[in-house]
Amino acid sequence: MRLTRKFIVALVIGVALVALIQGYLDYQRERDVFDRQMRGEAAALGRALARGVAHVWQRDGEPAARAFLETATSKRENLQARWVWLDAKGQDAPRASLDELAPMAQDHVVTLRDSSRRILLTYIPVQVPEARLGGLEIAQSLEQLDSYIRGSLQSELLGAIGAVVIAGVLALALGVVFIGRPINRLAAKARRVGTGDLTGPLDLGQRDELGELAKEINLMCERLAEESRAREQATEQLRHADRLTTVGKLASGLAHELGTPLNVVGGRAKLIADREVEGEEVIDSARIVVEQAERMTALIRQLLDFARPRELHMAMLNVTTLGKRVCELVATIARKANVTLVPPAADDTLRVEADDGQLTQVLTNLVVNAIQATPAHGTVSLAVRRVEQVAPPYVGGDDQTWMAIDVRDTGAGLDEITRARMFEPFYTTKEVGDGTGLGLSVSWGLVREHGGWIDAQSTTPGAGSTFTVYLPTRGTA
Numbered sequence: 001m002r003l004t005r006k007f008i009v010a011l012v013i014g015v016a017l018v019a020l021i022q023g024y025l026d027y028q029r030e031r032d033v034f035d036r037q038m039r040g041e042a043a044a045l046g047r048a049l050a051r052g053v054a055h056v057w058q059r060d061g062e063p064a065a066r067a068f069l070e071t072a073t074s075k076r077e078n079l080q081a082r083w084v085w086l087d088a089k090g091q092d093a094p095r096a097s098l099d100e101l102a103p104m105a106q107d108h109v110v111t112l113r114d115s116s117r118r119i120l121l122t123y124i125p126v127q128v129p130e131a132r133l134g135g136l137e138i139a140q141s142l143e144q145l146d147s148y149i150r151g152s153l154q155s156e157l158l159g160a161i162g163a164v165v166i167a168g169v170l171a172l173a174l175g176v177v178f179i180g181r182p183i184n185r186l187a188a189k190a191r192r193v194g195t196g197d198l199t200g201p202l203d204l205g206q207r208d209e210l211g212e213l214a215k216e217i218n219l220m221c222e223r224l225a226e227e228s229r230a231r232e233q234a235t236e237q238l239r240h241a242d243r244l245t246t247v248g249k250l251a252s253g254l255a256h257e258l259g260t261p262l263n264v265v266g267g268r269a270k271l272i273a274d275r276e277v278e279g280e281e282v283i284d285s286a287r288i289v290v291e292q293a294e295r296m297t298a299l300i301r302q303l304l305d306f307a308r309p310r311e312l313h314m315a316m317l318n319v320t321t322l323g324k325r326v327c328e329l330v331a332t333i334a335r336k337a338n339v340t341l342v343p344p345a346a347d348d349t350l351r352v353e354a355d356d357g358q359l360t361q362v363l364t365n366l367v368v369n370a371i372q373a374t375p376a377h378g379t380v381s382l383a384v385r386r387v388e389q390v391a392p393p394y395v396g397g398d399d400q401t402w403m404a405i406d407v408r409d410t411g412a413g414l415d416e417i418t419r420a421r422m423f424e425p426f427y428t429t430k431e432v433g434d435g436t437g438l439g440l441s442v443s444w445g446l447v448r449e450h451g452g453w454i455d456a457q458s459t460t461p462g463a464g465s466t467f468t469v470y471l472p473t474r475g476t477a
Helices: 002-060 062-073 102-106 143-194 209-273 280-307 319-329 331-336 356-373 416-421 439-449
Strands: 079-085 110-114 119-126 134-141 314-318 340-342 351-355 379-388 401-409 453-457 466-472
Touching: 002 062, 002 079, 002 110, 002 119, 002 134, 002 143, 062 079, 102 119, 143 209, 209 280, 314 319, 314 356, 319 331, 319 356, 319 379, 319 401, 331 340, 331 356, 351 356, 351 466, 356 379, 356 401, 356 439, 356 466, 439 453, 439 466
Parallel strands: 340 379
Antiparallel strands: 079 134, 110 119, 119 134, 314 351, 379 401, 401 466, 453 466
16 A cells, blocks of 8 residues: 555645645736736726816815815725825825835826835826826725735635545545555465465456556466476476386396295295195195285385375375385395395384375485495495474575484495586486486475475595485474
8 A cells, every 4th residue: 555655645745736836826816906906996096086186176276176085085995085295294295205106297197005004005196276296195905905815815725725635535545446456466466476376367357557467467377377387297207207217226126026936936836736735735835825925916016106106195104114114115226236224213203294105205216326326235224313403595484393314325425516416407427327317306306395405415535425304393293
């Protein structure tokens, strides 16, 4: 509403200025008209009286002329007329100076404003038999003009106030309806877009610039939604490709792992088929076949569960149990590489809210990479702990307690170039055909979706490296 207030204030100030300027101009015009009217009235009356006074003076003398003048003006309240001699002093002396009355010598009407007495003086020369220069002095009170001016000013002021009030009310109503509310809705829409909510098109229902802006925002949200869907599809394809790559690594070990139970099943089945065992031995051989078949089924099911794409499902997970399951899944790869795999210590209190499949994929990638980076007779260990940690700036938030999952190896470690680029898609230090460069990149994205991050530490060359997955513990005990 700040823009609406600014708009209202600017409009009210503009209207007030216009009203005041217009009022002042009207006041000046009316004052000039009234002043001219008073001057004209005095001049017209003075000329008429001058003719009458001159005629009576010629016929009956000065006393009769003075009596005529007094009788003619006796009924006028705001106007007084008297005879004056320019060279006289005292009662018959004019109230104006001789310099101001100089035009009377040329038979001109002289009108003067006496502000100190609040009167308007009009002098009309009159031709009389005497050799002296005289005339009529008509005095008009300016109180009527002052009263008119005060009334005019009050009217103009009330009109200006009324115009300002009406303009303010209209500006407030129109500003709220056409500016304030639409801008608030646009701001709310922008906040939703900022949080990633691109749903709910905005319809302001007005055909102006704000309406056009709302339409453009809706189009932008549609395009962003399409791009987001495309990115999600591409990301999911990369994650699936990474899963399939890991599945390939696991499958090669699984083929070797299935060899022993297949040999046992084959041998026992052949004994039964050749009737080389009888009685209790047949039952024992059949039980061994079932056990080995269940073992092979469990191994294959683990591999299929890991490879199968699934929807995101957040749930409370025991991180140590998950780490143990990952160690079982990659145990064959560790044995083939002659690497000792140490699962995390069991602790039922170490739980986080996460997606089982995605977190399994993250830990599997990290553990497989650690096994491949560790020479024979080395060790890869997993540990889970709660830590007090300040999150990096790109993570944000004010969480201080995190669940840390460490994957340590005793390999060659990481150089500075590898540490700077290891989370880039398709970056790999492995030989061609041994890696796609997607594992760490995909793992990074999955952990960021959970609100955490991955950190890598490798300070001493040849002393191995530690990858730590940090996950938020909010919602956990």
